[in-house]
Amino acid sequence: MRQPDSLRVDQRAEAGPYLSVSNLVVKFPSEDGIVNAVEGVNFSVTRGKTLAIVGESGSGKSVTALAIMGLVNRKSAKVTGEVWLDGEELVEKPDSGIRKLRGNKMAMIFQDPMSSLHPFYRVGAQLSEAARTHRKISKKAAREEAIEMLSRVGIPAPRRRVDDYPHQLSGGMRQRVMIAMALINSPALLIADEPTTALDVTVQAQIIDLIGQLQSEFNTAVVIITHDLGIVADIADEVAVMYAGRIVEHASTERLYASPEMPYTLGLLASIPRMDRETNRLDPIRGNPPSPLRHPDGCVFHPRCKYTDRVPNRACFEVRPELLESERNHLVRCHIPAEERRRIATSVLGAGTGGGAAIATAGAGGTGPAAPVGGPA
Amino acid sequence: MAAYIFRRVLLMITLLFMLSVAVFFLFNMLPGDPARLTCGKACTPDLIEANRKRLGYDQPVLVQYQNFVGGIFFGRTFSADSPEPIKCEAPCLGYSFSRHEEVMSLITRAAPVTFWLAVGAFIIWLTVGISLGIFAALRRGRWQDRLTLGISLVGYSMPSFFIGLILYYFVVIQWKLLDKPEYVSPFEDLGKFLATMILPWIVLAVLYAAFYMRLTRNQVLEVLNDDYVRTARAKGLPERTVVVKHALRAGLTPIVTSAGLDLAGLLGGAIISENIFNLPGLGSLAVDSITKSDLPIITGLTLLTASLIIVANLVVDLLYAVIDPRVRLT
Amino acid sequence: MVRTRTWSLRAAAGLCITSVMLTACSGNTPASQAPGSSTGVTPTTGGEATPDTGGAKPGGTIFVLTQAEQWDQVDPQRVYTGEDLAFFGGTIMRALTAYKFSPDATEGTSLVPDMATDLGTATDAGKTWSFTLRDGLTWQDGSEVTCDDIKYGVSRTFATTVINQGPTYAIQYLDIPGPSDADTKAGYLSSYHGPYDKDNAAGQAAFDKAVVCDGKTITFHLNAAHGDFNYTVTLGFGAVPKAADTGETYGTVAPYVMSNGPYKVESYTTGNGGKMTLVRNENWNADSDPYRKAYPDKWEVQFGIDPKILDQRIMEGSGDDATAIQYGQIQPENLGVIFQDTETTNADFEGRAISGFDPYSRYYWIDVNKVKNVKIRQAMAVALDREAIRLNIGGAFAGDFADGAIKPNIGADYAPTGLWDSFFGKEIPNTGDTELAKQLIQESGEPAPTLTFNFADTPTNQKTAAIIIDSLGKAGITVKPAAIEPGQYYSVVFDAKKAGDFGTGGWGADWPNASTVIPPLFTQKGGWDLAKLDDASVNAAVDAAFAELDRGKQAADWQAINKQSAEQMWHIPTFFGLSQTIAGPKVGPIYRWSAYGSWPYGEMYVKE
Secondary structure (H helix, E strand, C coil): CCCCHHHHHHHHCCCCCCEEEEEEEEEEEECCEEEEEEEEEEEEECCCCEEEEECCCCCCHHHHHHHHHCCCCCCCCEEEEEEEECCEECCCCCHHHHHHHECCCEEEECCCHHHHCCCCCCHHHHHHHHHHHHCCCCHHHHHHHHHHHHHHCCCCCHHHHCCCCHHHCCHHHHHHHHHHHHHCCCCCEEEEECCCCCCCHHHHHHHHHHHHHHHHHHCCEEEEEECCHHHHCCCCCEEEEEECCEEEEEEEHHHHHHCCCCHHHHHHHHCCCCCCCCCCCCCCCCCCCCCCCCCCCCCCCHHHCCCHHHCHHHHHHHCCCCCEEEECCEEECCCCCHHHHHHHHHHHHHHHCCCCCCCCCCCCCCCCCCCCCCCCC | CHHHHHHHHHHHHHHHHHHHHHHHHHHHHCCCCCCHHHCCCCCCHHHHHHHHHHCCCCCCHHHHHHHHHHHHHHCEEECCCCCCCEEECCCCCCEECCCCEEHHHHHHHHHHHHHHHHHHHHHHHHHHHHHHHHHHHHCCCCHHHHHHHHHHHHHHHCCHHHHHHHHHHHHHHHCCCCCCCCCCCCCCCHHHHHHHHHHHHHHHHHHHHHHHHHHHHHHHHHHHCCHHHHHHHHCCCCHHHHHHHHHHHHHCHHHHHHHHHHHHHHHCCCHHHHHHCCCCCHHHHHHHHHHCCCHHHHHHHHHHHHHHHHHHHHHHHHHHHHHCCCCCCC | CHHHHHHHHHHHHHHCCCHHHHHHHHCCCCCCCCCCCCCCCCCCCCCCCCCCHHHCCCCCEEEEEECCCCCCCCCCCCCCCHHHHHHHHHHCCCCCEEECCCCCHHHHCCEEECCECCCCEEEHHHCEEEEEECCCCECCCCCECCHHHHHHHHHHCCCCCCCCCCCCHHHHHECCCCCCHHHHHCCCCCCCCCCCCCCCHHHHHHHHHHEEEECCEEEEEECCCCCCHHHHCCCCCCCCCHHHCCHHHCCCCCCCCCCCCCEEEEEECCCCCCEEEEEECCCCCHHHCCCCCCCCCEEEEECCCCHHHHHHHHHHCCHHHHHEEEECCCCHHHHHHHEEECCEECHHHCCCEEEEEEEEEEEEEECCCCCCCHHHHHHHHHHCCHHHHHHHHCHHHCEEECCCCCCHHHCCCCCCCCHHHHHCCCCCCCCCCHHHHHHHHHHHCCCCCEEEEEEECCHHHHHHHHHHHHHHHHCCCEEEEEEECHHHHHHHHCCCCCCCCEEEEEEECCCCCHHHCHHHHHCCCCCCCCCCCCCHHHHHHHHHHHHCCCHHHHHHHHHHHHHHHHHCCCEEEEEEEEEEEEECCCEECCCCECCCCECCHHHCEECC
């Protein structure tokens, strides 16, 4: 369904979200059947804000990001729904049109900076290439910009490093280069797909800090994709939890950490080691995510859910739950009644619930989860 | 770099030395009697024995080897009893008594032919193979891809001698589009040279082009899925730049290796093409010498081919370092 | 094999000459069933045997196309291959005597004078032979061919350290003392060391006594009576002017061979694309040479041509290939296209292709020291499925079944031995007689043996080996195959330690006298005694035959030994080889010259 034209004008407005995704569906036909990677995702991000998309591998979070960037091969995948970037719809846009936006208005950094940088070209060349693709500037100017960017992402002696090959840099440095490359054209949207997963633990926080710092400098809308709830607590304004191609819970970071409701989110939170909790027991979620070729009937999470008995009429097994507002700006996709959900959360997370003391969040105001635009998910 | 090359050259010389020993002793261990080959139909044991002495085959293999190596550095004299003994100047790889010619002059005569044959075919097969491979990869799964793959399968499975004979039969004998192949140097008569070489080039190139087409296609498909290609796309680069500058550059390295070694192998002689198109190259020289068990020529050619392959290996390694900055030559 | 087949079918379709399509294609020329010349001596000389000399006229170029990369030898003392002897003999190398050009097998092996005025005079009961040179014999530089030039040529044969691979009859027959141990050690086969050793006065004196020049008369003194010495002088007795001799490289490098025939060598390159070009020798005096016709202006030999392409070029026969002749054999897959059977060509190739005896007899040698019992050897022969083996090597086109060592094309020395018809009291089928073989093994009083079979490792031979294993196996004889690299074959099987019990072999006569067949095969003389036979009575019989000056009686002697060889099964005779060759449409005459099993080069011409 198309958005009415009148709304477009709204979205160009300063205050409106810079990126708005509605009912995004991505399917990959394969020899074994259709892979349902993303099954109707809705969210939006405003400039200066950060959305974290959290989920296990295979939950569709990376495909969502690639679909936004137009990096999903349209010959092999079927993408439907709408992606609005700064007032432009991208799903229907021809490749050439999206290409002009990539690296320009929206940029992306990837999980493994080693393999994501071209091994045969000097970092300076790779940076200036990004600049020169979208702007008519001289090689010399682009090189100067590259050096400037390297310096801004905290690479020491950038004038020397600019002529290094990626393999001559450390892992953290490489990711800094990736970030510099992503930000060289001052994009308003930065998507970071597991930006710290491949890095040393000690470097992870530095990179997250760097992203946060640059975000405020550039006033960027940031989407961080991660499987690790712990890493985004400091930086994200909102968190959307994805499972089997769907968002199952979406709330402000503060709210989500303080009072999660969906049992899957509970499981994710319970598996984060926390100093402030008495029980030091890690409680991983049993079982494996479903095959994207065949999602289970009912709630897609039911085979792994411990609380299906709290719902009458076998609804968990037979009826697909909707993503519904539990409280204001807190969306949950679960059949368990809200009261019962909160009780379960308290019992699982114990004393920490409600306090959120250990989790510092940067003010929760401003952006809330977008209500489904195109009707029920 | 210089130190590296120096070391590699040293290694090469050592390898060649070891190889020459191996070739020499191996051929001497063969059950045949090289002396017998020097005497015709009515051979008496005395005559064989006499010839064995005359050619030095009665001496210990070690002494024979010494003479051989000595010849390379200082030259040798053959058939000293003859009114005009044969002075084989250094570097002397030996003298073929069945061809009445020095091995070195046989090789230097045949080498340019094989060189032009191999290089011409090389250029054709690389151009055709790589461009078709990229074409097919970019249209993966579509009819253009399937057609290209099909053609390459045909090219790949058609034996060279079959293609060669068919081309010769129709183009030269039946339709008389070209004159009978007769090798001339390109510096002498370029037109005739091209007219002679075009068919053998095609015959050689078909097989290799088919192989390189598949290799390139698979390489490109593989690197197109690589992370840095995704990064290049994420930067907003045009697809052309993504494929040519980012994907191909990385995908070509195995092709360079393959091409270097294939070219070196061909420089040792392309037997079938040379024979069908009557080209006096190293391949036909090798076949003829092996059939006749002409030891000096076989030894010389084996050493030459081995040197070519060793040199090609070195060149490929150096090229690798140029293409891929991660490769350090130490 | 399948691929080869495909090619031949394509070729056939292209040329439109399969027998099925014959009528549709040829239209004007119905296939005339011209019978092969049935002289009785050469029952299978096929194709157009009658020379069409009507078209003979001077001029043009004849192209000789060959798969070979070079001539084996280009030196009067070293040329030793039938076709080469025929080619050089017909063009640039004259001898004292030569064979008559004739399509008739007997006439073609009869002797005519060449440089000599007649066929030589034997005195001293055949131990001394004299030849007188014609007037007007010249070298290509205009100088006279002298008796000394011939004597010098003959002397070169003795320089075995320089001149090798050639015939050695001069050393064997001339009355010169044999080598001392020191001579042998130095690589010489005689006490005379040839013209290059300057410190061999005694040897030189002996040679000067054995070969005497008196004006235009050259006299040879032999160590024994040789009634056929005037045939011997066709082999390795050619003239070489001393001043032109370069030893090892004589003939192969410029200025090449000094010619005394109607042509001279203009250029010679070897390998693929190599050529030898012969042009007219202006100093050749036709009056001194009634033997050679010298029709074409030029000969061009082209080396290193792929055999399949060679066939196709001559079959197509257009352009230069119209006057091309094949040196070598037609590829098996084209035989059916060119011939109806071994005696008849298809209409499109009428008068262009010939099928006839090549010089060789094929056999399986048996080492009589390893397989001592004659009954076992006979059992091997009787059990053999010769039909299947012949089919494997090409069927009837490959050869006739042989009944002994001597081949019918040799002329008078051949007589049927009755080996397969009557010797065993019954006819032995070509497919073998397993029962008789078993019976012979029983009669031998020995257990059925296990034998090793040697063969040159080629695909055809591998199949042959399988047939032998199978057919001998049926009679209870176990055969173990032992393949040998083709290039190494003879050097292995001549080494008794390395050789197996039996193996493949072949031999051709040097001239139409079984003296060049029986002695080399079954005595230590001549060095092709693969049977390793050294039997006193056989040696005595051979010596007696040598000494017999009456050619008729001598023939009977050879026939007797030949019969004995078959009965005693010193080797199993298998095939008298046939071969097929083709020429372009504008060259003649088309017949197989029985002297060398070759083209009659000396009288070939380009047609209108």
